Amino acid sequence: MRSGDAYVASLRDGRTVFLDGERVDDVTKHPAFIEPIRRVAEIYDRAKAAEHDPALTYADPITGARHSNMWLPPRSADDLGARRRIHRFWAEPSFGLMGRTPDHVACVLTAFAAWRHLFDRGGARFGDNVVRFYERARDEDLYVAYAIVPPQVDRASPAHRHPEPFLHPGVVRETGAGIVVRGSHAIATSATMADWLFVSYITPLVPGDEDYAISLVMPMNAEGLRLYPRRPYATTATSVYDYPLSSRFDEVDTTVVFNDVLVPWEHVFIYRDVDLVNAQFHDSPSHTTANFQSLVRFGVKLEFMAGLAMRLAEIQGATGDPSVQATLGGEIGALCAAFDALVKAAERFPLITSGVARPHPQYVYAGMGLQRTLIVDMMRTLRELAGGAFQAVPSSDSAFTSPETRADTERYYQSAAAGARERIKLVKLVWDFVGTEFGGRQLQYEMFYSASQPVVNRRMFKSYDWAAATAIVDRCLGEY
Numbered sequence: 001m002r003s004g005d006a007y008v009a010s011l012r013d014g015r016t017v018f019l020d021g022e023r024v025d026d027v028t029k030h031p032a033f034i035e036p037i038r039r040v041a042e043i044y045d046r047a048k049a050a051e052h053d054p055a056l057t058y059a060d061p062i063t064g065a066r067h068s069n070m071w072l073p074p075r076s077a078d079d080l081g082a083r084r085r086i087h088r089f090w091a092e093p094s095f096g097l098m099g100r101t102p103d104h105v106a107c108v109l110t111a112f113a114a115w116r117h118l119f120d121r122g123g124a125r126f127g128d129n130v131v132r133f134y135e136r137a138r139d140e141d142l143y144v145a146y147a148i149v150p151p152q153v154d155r156a157s158p159a160h161r162h163p164e165p166f167l168h169p170g171v172v173r174e175t176g177a178g179i180v181v182r183g184s185h186a187i188a189t190s191a192t193m194a195d196w197l198f199v200s201y202i203t204p205l206v207p208g209d210e211d212y213a214i215s216l217v218m219p220m221n222a223e224g225l226r227l228y229p230r231r232p233y234a235t236t237a238t239s240v241y242d243y244p245l246s247s248r249f250d251e252v253d254t255t256v257v258f259n260d261v262l263v264p265w266e267h268v269f270i271y272r273d274v275d276l277v278n279a280q281f282h283d284s285p286s287h288t289t290a291n292f293q294s295l296v297r298f299g300v301k302l303e304f305m306a307g308l309a310m311r312l313a314e315i316q317g318a319t320g321d322p323s324v325q326a327t328l329g330g331e332i333g334a335l336c337a338a339f340d341a342l343v344k345a346a347e348r349f350p351l352i353t354s355g356v357a358r359p360h361p362q363y364v365y366a367g368m369g370l371q372r373t374l375i376v377d378m379m380r381t382l383r384e385l386a387g388g389a390f391q392a393v394p395s396s397d398s399a400f401t402s403p404e405t406r407a408d409t410e411r412y413y414q415s416a417a418a419g420a421r422e423r424i425k426l427v428k429l430v431w432d433f434v435g436t437e438f439g440g441r442q443l444q445y446e447m448f449y450s451a452s453q454p455v456v457n458r459r460m461f462k463s464y465d466w467a468a469a470t471a472i473v474d475r476c477l478g479e480y
């Protein structure tokens, strides 16, 4: 398992990143990325220090080498428990605010390798490619990001009917060495700080889309691959005290453009096969396994949110108030506990097919469907608890040091429960969670990190045990 330093060094690979129209020479030294990269490097160090911990790693049955549980092919509920532990391990340092840590796409690759027979349907060499890349990613402890949703050019028309070809990524030509990819995908979160990019489609393709029917990986420094991050929030955060989350945990969503990137054959998983691209995430355990990571990570965020609510109420001296207690219990505690139960049910009652355990889809999709409701409701509750506190704050931490303003600041921003510096520190933390651009992005992430609500709800429709429910009705009808 690699160290944080080795990870940071791997990012100095000449990748093409453009910010505000200018090329970024070295992401590891740029203020937009330096802090989130530091966070990830710290977790790599912690993971390396724990490489012999059986709670977080497993021994390969053939080689005996130990690997992170994020690469463990799950065969049982206990294996899913091992995967849950590593997801929490990666989520806790960012309080669940970084969703696309290395353990996310590791789920996809692990599930693909455990389900190689799907890729073999396109030819055994493609199944070989999947397994070989999975083993490499596992052995080198790689950080892989993914781009699987195309830009919103025209959601009513398939890729091959767009105003011009290859707005969505597709194969412009094939050579003996590999395939040449052109086009763009909308978002690859964390791409600027990952090692490799997985590229395919989770949005359904249709017959006629064969040029677009690809599934492949490329290194982040592949010639022709351009990374266009949205505005990183760390660059606008004036201090850690004023923006404790924006300044440290922005994983930076990034549009990716493929300017005729040559992808060697050995990095191609699916080639010009619409059915296989459509099947890869849902026939294989990849979608439930990756979203299990998302749910575990979201559970950490919910706990963080519950803690913020309680601390906010405490600092305002409001915890003894019956209506505040009812709000904390009913609108925060109950939802957090219910969500935790869903994650545990998905783990403890897996569906085991072909020897692979997938977190139970019924609970995974129930969790995903509830996620956006929970985040919206709980953010609103935090706002209700805060009242005008977010706006009644000094403009920056300089107010505490300026001889002109220090006395007023210390006096009028205090509460009965805490001094001004401590109280404002908490208030600014909560605001960065619910109200800043970083906070808004967090809300959007939970609403859309996987798909729009109707898409998630239709997955739930397919996963719920309707047969059991209708059997009860039939029994009732049969009684009279």
Ligand SMILES: Cc1cc2nc3c(=O)[nH]c(=O)nc-3n(C[C@H](O)[C@H](O)[C@H](O)COP(=O)(O)OP(=O)(O)OC[C@H]3O[C@@H](n4cnc5c(N)ncnc54)[C@H](O)[C@@H]3O)c2cc1C
Pocket: 100, 146, 147, 148, 149, 150, 151, 152, 155, 156, 186, 187, 188, 189, 190, 253, 441, 444, 445, 448, 449, 450, 451, 452, 453, 454
């Ligand atoms: C913060 C964030 C991070 C993300 N990170 C990643 C990432 O790392 N990798 C990745 O691949 N993707 C990522 N995504 C993209 C994510 O997968 C998509 O946003 C999600 O799948 C929804 O697709 P979309 O954005 O294209 O929205 P759309 O599918 O276009 O949906 C937008 C709205 O339009 C509606 N709609 C859709 N189609 C139609 C239609 N034909 N007619 C009428 N209404 C329609 C939907 O119901 C929805 O309300 C991220 C998204 C966010 C917000």
